[in-house]
Amino acid sequence: MALTGIQIFKMTPKKNCKECGSPTCMAFSMKVAQGAVDISACPYMSEDALAQLSEATAPPMKTIKIGTGDNEYSLGGETVLYRHEKTFVSKTRYAAAVCSCMDDATVDAKLAAVSAVDYERIGERMFTELVYVNFAKDTDASKYVEIVKKAAATGRTLVLGCKCPETAKAALEVCKDGKPVLNGADASNYEEMSKIAAEAGVVLGVSGASLDELYDTVAALEKLGNKNLVLDVTMGTVKDTFEAAVAVRRAAIKDGDRTFGYPSIVNLVPLADGDKAMEEALAAAFTMKYGSIVVVSEMDYAMALPLYGLRQNLFTDPQKPMKVAPGIYPLNGADENSICLTTVDFALTYFLVSGELERSGVPCNLLISDAGGLSVLTAWAAGKLSSTSVAKFIAEQVEDKIKSRKLIIPGKVAVLKGDIEAKLPGWEVIVAPLEAVQLVKFLKDMQANGQL
Amino acid sequence: MPFNRKPQKFNASIKEVEIGCGDKAVKIGGANVFPFYSFDGTVGNAPKVGVEISDMGLEHEPEGVKAYYAGATTMAEIAKKAAEMPGADFVVLRLEGGDPNGANKSVEELVAVAKEVADAVDAPLVVEGCKNVEKDGELLPKVAEALQGKNVLLMSAKEENYKAIGAAAGLAYNQKVGAESAVDINLAKQLNVVMTQLGVSADSVVMNVGTATVGYGYDYVISTMDRVRAAALSQDDKMLQMPIITPVASETWAVKESTASEEDAPGWGPVEERGVSMEVQTAAADLVSGSDAVILKHPQSVATISKMIKELM
Numbered sequence: 174m175a176l177t178g179i180q181i182f183k184m185t186p187k188k189n190c191k192e193c194g195s196p197t198c199m200a201f202s203m204k205v206a207q208g209a210v211d212i213s214a215c216p217y218m219s220e221d222a223l224a225q226l227s228e229a230t231a232p233p234m235k236t237i238k239i240g241t242g243d244n245e246y247s248l249g250g251e252t253v254l255y256r257h258e259k260t261f262v263s264k265t266r267y268a269a270a271v272c273s274c275m276d277d278a279t280v281d282a283k284l285a286a287v288s289a290v291d292y293e294r295i296g297e298r299m300f301t302e303l304v305y306v307n308f309a310k311d312t313d314a315s316k317y318v319e320i321v322k323k324a325a326a327t328g329r330t331l332v333l334g335c336k337c338p339e340t341a342k343a344a345l346e347v348c349k350d351g352k353p354v355l356n357g358a359d360a361s362n363y364e365e366m367s368k369i370a371a372e373a374g375v376v377l378g379v380s381g382a383s384l385d386e387l388y389d390t391v392a393a394l395e396k397l398g399n400k401n402l403v404l405d406v407t408m409g410t411v412k413d414t415f416e417a418a419v420a421v422r423r424a425a426i427k428d429g430d431r432t433f434g435y436p437s438i439v440n441l442v443p444l445a446d447g448d449k450a451m452e453e454a455l456a457a458a459f460t461m462k463y464g465s466i467v468v469v470s471e472m473d474y475a476m477a478l479p480l481y482g483l484r485q486n487l488f489t490d491p492q493k494p495m496k497v498a499p500g501i502y503p504l505n506g507a508d509e510n511s512i513c514l515t516t517v518d519f520a521l522t523y524f525l526v527s528g529e530l531e532r533s534g535v536p537c538n539l540l541i542s543d544a545g546g547l548s549v550l551t552a553w554a555a556g557k558l559s560s561t562s563v564a565k566f567i568a569e570q571v572e573d574k575i576k577s578r579k580l581i582i583p584g585k586v587a588v589l590k591g592d593i594e595a596k597l598p599g600w601e602v603i604v605a606p607l608e609a610v611q612l613v614k615f616l617k618d619m620q621a622n623g624q625l
Numbered sequence: 626m627p628f629n630r631k632p633q634k635f636n637a638s639i640k641e642v643e644i645g646c647g648d649k650a651v652k653i654g655g656a657n658v659f660p661f662y663s664f665d666g667t668v669g670n671a672p673k674v675g676v677e678i679s680d681m682g683l684e685h686e687p688e689g690v691k692a693y694y695a696g697a698t699t700m701a702e703i704a705k706k707a708a709e710m711p712g713a714d715f716v717v718l719r720l721e722g723g724d725p726n727g728a729n730k731s732v733e734e735l736v737a738v739a740k741e742v743a744d745a746v747d748a749p750l751v752v753e754g755c756k757n758v759e760k761d762g763e764l765l766p767k768v769a770e771a772l773q774g775k776n777v778l779l780m781s782a783k784e785e786n787y788k789a790i791g792a793a794a795g796l797a798y799n800q801k802v803g804a805e806s807a808v809d810i811n812l813a814k815q816l817n818v819v820m821t822q823l824g825v826s827a828d829s830v831v832m833n834v835g836t837a838t839v840g841y842g843y844d845y846v847i848s849t850m851d852r853v854r855a856a857a858l859s860q861d862d863k864m865l866q867m868p869i870i871t872p873v874a875s876e877t878w879a880v881k882e883s884t885a886s887e888e889d890a891p892g893w894g895p896v897e898e899r900g901v902s903m904e905v906q907t908a909a910a911d912l913v914s915g916s917d918a919v920i921l922k923h924p925q926s927v928a929t930i931s932k933m934i935k936e937l938m
């Protein structure tokens with residue numbers, strides 16, 4: 174429970190020495206209660222008081238770190254249930270799955286495919302961050318360890334899905350330095366598993382046949398002193414898994430129930446049961462609804478392109494539009510005689526349009542005017558992209574630097590053509606197709622027709 | 626100590642709206658909890674899946690869509706097949722050809738298409754305009770008149786043309802009205818306020834609060850739907866309790882991920898698989914954010930999303 178200013182005040186030494194930057198201990202306490210300053214700003218708090226306070230002011234959901242080096246990821250640490258309340262902090266991470274129930278060739282092919290998806294979108298690297306290595310019942314433990322070894326060789330952080338203590342121990346022997354997750358504790362084995370995870374210094378994944386069982390097991394593990402956990406909320410059905418994913422997150426954040434204050438794992442492999450499109454739909458649903466790690470059978474481009482786009486949108490700061498600086502961007506070795514194209518300063522639009530222009534290989538100048546960081550149609554509807562704004566920008570900042578007098582405008586604002594031409598004597602305005610992806614063909618056709 | 630469940634109960638619910646007639650009629654809305662939170666209370670009617678067809682025919686459709694409609698040539702035949710698509714709950718006719726900057730078909734011609742489609746199917750029908758506000762303001766009232774008695778939903782009544790569309794669909798011809806706003810809770814509410822002031826019953830309105838493809842400004846779609854649903858339930862805001870319908874296909878099949886050929890995007894794999902994935906992922910995200918109906922077009926997407934809804938209900 175959060176403490177009030179008065180409760181905190183009672184714990185201060187009441188010296189009013191101002192060293193914390195506040196005029197009085199009371200003022201300081203009020204600020205701490207609001208979360209405006211940290212208790213550590215007062216050098217005179219007793220150990221006891223600090224312990225009590227850190228417990229009370231701890232975030233509702235723990236931040237759990239997995240992996241090492243470049244492959245270290247923070248999970249959890251969220252403070253809200255909806256992105257409009259405050260920015261979500263720890264992105265969903267995706268794991269591709271292999272299993273000891275697969276033959277060697279399949280495992281090798283799947284592991285090779287892990288590196289297939291790797292691209293950049295608006296400055297963010299998109300790739301399969303994790304590999305889930307499942308130990309199926311009645312399969313050979315030494316085979317499992319071999320697969321773990323191979324999976325570790327991909328350089329990805331591992332999640333070991335293994336409920337057998339001996340096998341888990343052997344597997345950790347070969348991969349614990351990479352700080353994998355050992356997803357293997359349940360009501361029947363948690364004591365032993367907790368010991369194994371603690372010895373190896375790795376995060377322990379906990380599962381349960383029901384929410385109640387999961388809750389009890391987590392409570393028991395915390396009693397043993399293990400708070401380095403993630404909760405596998407995968408239940409027998411999609412419906413029950415959805416409930417578990419929501420219930421765990423909501424209990425921690427809305428109801429302050431710290432027992433459920435951990436990141437989650439949702440394993441889609443059993444839920445989608447080989448239905449690829451279903452798995453894609455569920456991956457999106459559980460990215461939205463609180464999966465910290467989402468396990469898929471394979472991450473290919475069809476799965477990744479929408480999913481990483483969704484994640485990027487979900488985890489952006491709702492207060493900050495992503496903008497690029499207005500100006501002239503010469504592409505593909507363009508000079509002052511190269512044709513001009515224009516678009517808005519919304520980072521996503523810039524990224525999509527410049528990407529296609531680069532792909533075309535045609536030298537051109539991309540002119541970005543200040544459109545308030547809005548998309549083409551939004552800016553147009555808001556009056557921030559108009560014939561006046563474009564003409565003004567070109568007259569003031571382009572005409573003395575660029576000799577070409579051909580301007581290509583986005584197809585979605587084709588209506589601006591006449592007015593821009595009227596306001597910019599000497600310029601020829603050409604309407605481009607609606608979507609950036611059509612630019613490559615459009616420019617190549619222009620080139621072939623000698624229009625450039 | 627067992628897990629102490631604290632269900633989120635609300636003394637408010639989403640309105641229920643019926644589209645279509647007879648045994649094929651569908652109801653959307655009715656929930657008094659967040660989307661699919663059946664563990665909290667009543668989820669109301671299962672979200673519904675609409676299948677989009679266009680007066681422009683099939684020429685520009687992806688291969689899998691063309692293949693599904695193979696043999697169908699008239700709009701009536703296409704509509705029949707759409708209604709029979711496994712997982713489909715209703716049919717959506719988009720009158721794209723009306724766009725003055727496109728094919729610019731006449732109102733009469735488009736009304737005839739709407740009639741042909743409405744007569745061919747007994748599934749509930751949703752009619753979307755061409756997005757041009759003036760043309761839609763003319764066209765949709767005429768469609769509303771021509772389809773009297775069918776209880777259709779006429780989409781795309783916006784701030785600029787709601788009077789014409791609302792008065793015809795909602796008042797004169799007793800149809801349902803789709804109120805479209807641009808990804809902003811206040812705009813959505815404002816439109817419902819003026820629509821009801823016009824005299825349209827709040828129970829005859831379905832909202833399209835704005836839509837985008839995942840990755841393309843979709844952050845605003847999530848937050849708009851989250852906030853609309855929260856205001857409807859926790860603040861009992863009557864002007865935000867209309868069910869939400871989201872056109873998905875018309876957005877997702879236009880973006881690069883769904884259209885770039887394999888030569889143009891080496892390594893990305895079959896274009897159709899990417900298109901389906903774009904469509905199902907956007908639809909799934911819309912549904913968990915609060916859409917009561919989604920509009921799709923690929924048979925595989927329709928089957929998948931209707932299966933996902935069943936599994937979540």
Ligand code: B12
Pocket residue numbers: 494514515516517519521522525526546547548549550551552553554555581582583584585605606607608609610612806807808809812835836837838841842843845846876
């Ligand atoms: C997110 C969004 C918003 C966000 C803005 C986020 C942002 N940074 O832009 C917010 C919520 C703020 C918003 C507000 C408004 N919005 Co808005 N919004 C959208 C939404 C859902 C997505 C926009 C987006 O991000 N698109 C993605 C980007 C990448 O698209 P893009 O810039 O167009 O770029 C593509 C192409 O144009 C092309 N391209 C771009 N440049 C170039 C250049 C060349 C040469 C070529 C070839 C191609 C090309 O490449 C890109 C990919 O192909 C759209 C609906 C939709 N689905 O599109 C409505 C939409 C654009 N909004 C709309 C409206 C009306 C508004 C408001 C005016 C509403 C109001 N009355 O207040 C306000 C205005 C803002 C203000 N007053 O400040 C309308 C516009 C209607 C119209 N046809 O004019 C839309 C279409 C929704 C609708 N159907 O009603 N909006």
Ligand code: SF4
Pocket residue numbers: 185186187188189190191192193194195196197198201214215216217218
């Ligand atoms: S530093 Fe500590 S003791 Fe000094 S005024 Fe601040 S709170 Fe009081």
